[in-house]
Amino acid sequence: MSNLFHAPLYIQIEDLLEKKILSKEFLPGAKIPSERDLAQQYGVNRMTVKKAIDALRKKGLLFRKQGSGTFVTAKNIDNSNLYFNLSFTDKNSNSGITELLTKNGINFTNEVVGKGILAGNSFFNQKLQLDDNDSVFALHRIRKIKDKPFTVEYNYLPANLFPNAEKINFKNVSLYDYMDSVGHRPIYFSQFIQVLPALSKEARLLKVKKGNLLYSIIYLGFDAESKAVEYTESYLDSDELNLQFTLNGILGEKETY
Secondary structure (H helix, E strand, C coil): CCHHHCCCHHHHHHHHHHHHHHCCCCCCCCECCCHHHHHHHHCCCHHHHHHHHHHHHHCCCEEEECCCEEEECCCHHHCCCEEEEEECCCCCCCCCHHHHHHHCCCCCEEEEEEEEEEECCHHHHHHCCCCCCCEEEEEEEEEEECCEEEEEEEEEEECCCCCCHHHCCCCCCCHHHHHHHCCCCCCEEEEEEEEEECCHHHHHHHCCCCCCEEEEEEEEEECCCCCEEEEEEEEEECCCEEEEEEEECCCCCEEEC
């Protein structure tokens, strides 16, 4: 990739350290390596590492103890703003918001607001690479953290691959666990993200004002055999989280914008 697209080194280091925090490679309350050690590890100067650490301190993910070093904030997952890093190039990182919540140890609940079979819907059939007369299973849910609506999610699956989906209680059962149980868990994703004003339905479900800005994230998931198995639209309250986006960068890792 051209150097034109390379983010500054400190942003790349910030991205690497943030991933270690959110994946709990650096555990809450633990001391991270010194600036000198991190500079040596990543082959950069200490000032670059210091800028990255300062940025993570501003996010509330790290804090300094005078004379002791820098530590991971013990309650970083309880901050009023949640931070997620969505990777567009790493199939192991590129997943839905629910997967990111689970990976980061954030407890959430599901409220099913609708489910059923849609027959012959040309829009969803085209998205899922189905024939015109095929059926799609639709699942609409609200995700909540501490009883506060966080995201509205509309999932659509090929009905022929998930014939008993209507019988599953998705309030308690993970959609991806169910998809895995029948051999069609999505493992490759394409994503499209934009910011949109909340329409009446999403504003009501998320308990925000109509017109408030929402993250709109569309996922198309493919299983191990490259079959399209999921089309999902998620709408997230932009006041409740921050998203970062990553593309291929240097250092053999990611580049953040």
